[in-house]
Amino acid sequence: SQKIEQNSEALNIQEGKTATLTCNYTNYSPAYLQWYRQDPGRGPVFLLLIRENEKEKRKERLKVTFDTTLKQSLFHITASQPADSATYLCALVPRLRDDKIIFGKGTRLHILP
Amino acid sequence: GAGVSQTPSNKVTEKGKYVELRCDPISGHTALYWYRQSLGQGPEFLIYFQGTGAADDSGLPNDRFFAVRPEGSVSTLKIQRTERGDSAVYLCASSLSVNANTGELFFGEGSRLTVL
Numbered sequence: 001s002q003k004i005e006q007n008s009e010a011l012n013i014q015e016g017k018t019a020t021l022t023c024n025y026t027n028y029s030p031a032y033l034q035w036y037r038q039d040p041g042r043g044p045v046f047l048l049l050i051r052e053n054e055k056e057k058r059k060e061r062l063k064v065t066f067d068t069t070l071k072q073s074l075f076h077i078t079a080s081q082p083a084d085s086a087t088y089l090c091a092l093v094p095r096l097r098d099d100k101i102i103f104g105k106g107t108r109l110h111i112l113p
Numbered sequence: 114g115a116g117v118s119q120t121p122s123n124k125v126t127e128k129g130k131y132v133e134l135r136c137d138p139i140s141g142h143t144a145l146y147w148y149r150q151s152l153g154q155g156p157e158f159l160i161y162f163q164g165t166g167a168a169d170d171s172g173l174p175n176d177r178f179f180a181v182r183p184e185g186s187v188s189t190l191k192i193q194r195t196e197r198g199d200s201a202v203y204l205c206a207s208s209l210s211v212n213a214n215t216g217e218l219f220f221g222e223g224s225r226l227t228v229l
């Protein structure tokens with residue numbers, strides 16, 4: 001069955017350092033991989049996506065890589081700030097129009113001042 | 114409104130009761146998803162609509178759960194004979210259309226269901 005794994009339940013990073021989150025998947029060939037941010041008590045908010053034929057994507061302090069051979073995506077936040085503390089979710093977008101988008105469990109990130 | 118609207122934001126009910134949760138998606142979004150999220154977990158897929166029809170309902174846990182979207186806009190998730198294990202946040206999301214663009218989902222704030 002399809003499976004998505006995100007590294008560790010919680011990650012503590014010192015302010016100013018780079019936070020790196022991992023998303024691994026099995027039994028799936030996504031067209032895209034997305035990353036979302038979720039704050040407590042709120043719905044997830046889309047951050048960025050990467051296509052299967054892209055190796056890397058950047059947006060401001062965010063960088064995502066996608067390795068379809070390893071079936072892995074890495075999500076980096078550079079120059080991290082306490083305001084970056086949240087849960088980060090990865091999601092797989094299917095090739096087929098009538099197939100569903102599935103989410104990982106998420107990684108809680110704490111940026112320590 | 115500009116975003117996805119979900120009502121009620123909080124619902125407390127007793128075991129065995131019937132519950133309806135409503136989702137009003139962004140205007141023009143043809144794709145609509147329902148997810149369920151328990152504490153410390155990621156969103157768990159329930160059902161996905163393209164227009165009025167359920168494209169994939171494989172995530173509905175059992176026949177107590179049912180969802181409709183009769184006019185291709187507002188959707189209602191219906192839970193019969195609620196059980197304590199149904200307690201969770203029910204998230205709704207809409208999208209222009211999977212694979213028509215990026216498939217980016219716009220989520221509502223969720224409906225928190227507590228079954229006593």
